[in-house]
Amino acid sequence: MKRAMIKIVCTLMIFLVSMQIVTIAMPGSGDILSNSPDTNDGNKWRIGYCESEPFLNFTGSLYGLIFGLNESGWISVNLEEMPYEIGQEDSLIMWNWLAAQDTGPYIEFVQDAYYSLYRPGDEEAVHKRLTETKDIDLMVAKGTYAGRLLSNDDHNTPVMVFSTTNAVSAGIIKSDIDSGRDHIWAHMDSDRYKRQIQVFYDIFQFKKLGVVYEDSPVGRIYAALDDIEELADILGYEVITYTVDEARDDEDRERYHREVLEAHKKLATQVDAMYLTAGTRDINKISYLLTPFYEAGIPVFSQLGAQEVRHGALLSLYRADFSGIGRFGADNVTRVLKGAKPRELSQIYGDTPSIVLNLKVADRIGYKAPFEILLSADEIYNRIEGEY
Numbered sequence: 001m002k003r004a005m006i007k008i009v010c011t012l013m014i015f016l017v018s019m020q021i022v023t024i025a026m027p028g029s030g031d032i033l034s035n036s037p038d039t040n041d042g043n044k045w046r047i048g049y050c051e052s053e054p055f056l057n058f059t060g061s062l063y064g065l066i067f068g069l070n071e072s073g074w075i076s077v078n079l080e081e082m083p084y085e086i087g088q089e090d091s092l093i094m095w096n097w098l099a100a101q102d103t104g105p106y107i108e109f110v111q112d113a114y115y116s117l118y119r120p121g122d123e124e125a126v127h128k129r130l131t132e133t134k135d136i137d138l139m140v141a142k143g144t145y146a147g148r149l150l151s152n153d154d155h156n157t158p159v160m161v162f163s164t165t166n167a168v169s170a171g172i173i174k175s176d177i178d179s180g181r182d183h184i185w186a187h188m189d190s191d192r193y194k195r196q197i198q199v200f201y202d203i204f205q206f207k208k209l210g211v212v213y214e215d216s217p218v219g220r221i222y223a224a225l226d227d228i229e230e231l232a233d234i235l236g237y238e239v240i241t242y243t244v245d246e247a248r249d250d251e252d253r254e255r256y257h258r259e260v261l262e263a264h265k266k267l268a269t270q271v272d273a274m275y276l277t278a279g280t281r282d283i284n285k286i287s288y289l290l291t292p293f294y295e296a297g298i299p300v301f302s303q304l305g306a307q308e309v310r311h312g313a314l315l316s317l318y319r320a321d322f323s324g325i326g327r328f329g330a331d332n333v334t335r336v337l338k339g340a341k342p343r344e345l346s347q348i349y350g351d352t353p354s355i356v357l358n359l360k361v362a363d364r365i366g367y368k369a370p371f372e373i374l375l376s377a378d379e380i381y382n383r384i385e386g387e388y
Helices: 002-025 056-071 092-100 122-133 144-150 192-204 217-222 225-235 250-267 283-289 291-296 306-310 323-337 359-364 371-376
Strands: 045-051 107-116 138-142 159-162 184-186 208-213 238-243 273-276 300-302 315-319 353-358 379-381
Touching (some): 045 122, 056 138, 056 323, 107 122, 144 159, 192 273, 192 300, 250 291, 359 379
Parallel strands (some): 138 159, 208 273, 353 379
């Protein structure tokens, strides 16, 4: 275990050093344009929003972006009054609140420029907004699907893409350092999921890793399947997979949950570790869906982070809060408003990773967390929320 902990510490230290190098290479104030707040020839800059679907990471990163804009003086709002709680999926209530605020002279969050591709008609509506109406100065996109939809040459509206699994693999941008289009930018942290799996492996030394994902190009990207398979070749574990189509709407979630549970029952007889990837599951049903792994004593690592650990996964390596990426995103968004091309800006940023552990889950699977793991954990939970 001591050797495993040394590996974990080394993994995190390498990450921290690499992020320091990236920070040094990032454009600083004055490298491209002065980033002090300014109007759009006396008018407010009009900002729109498009997300792939309701998702807690999208609301978290939206809050982080607003935090960054507020801190830099581009907007002025009382963040304590913003309708946001950690773990919520509803971004529309946040957007409507922003649109109703007097945010100052520089930025307007356009109320009817909110799009969620989970809603019928929004895909066509946002395309028409950018290609025909052309009244938005910058679009904030959240998620792989939204990024793929808006990152094209049908329009020239600047698009800033956040919260994708891997924007390069998804075809949103050309590479970490070049988006490939002047009006497109996407946040990149390409080794994020490799770090997760490496830490998971260092702790448990598993031989067979289970994964459930949707069998589609986007589904493979969401699941970080290429990263999982690449590390399998390096570390020597076998990947056992089952595929389930994601829920298309709220009514389809019952079918999705049923098929995921069946896949988990099968995997629980075949693997010694489970990597829980992104999916359209109800957060409150996670402990129910993971029951087969509890009964088989199999550790489950959450790709998404603390919320899923709180609700039934054993552990995760995650972003502790969204203030860091919020500042980074706000800096790049406002540089674009001041005249910089999105393509000119740094896309690479990674937060200090945090370990989160659920001791109630550890007890259920018969895992006694060593002192070194407990010491390394940034958050520890002693119960399973929403437990069935």
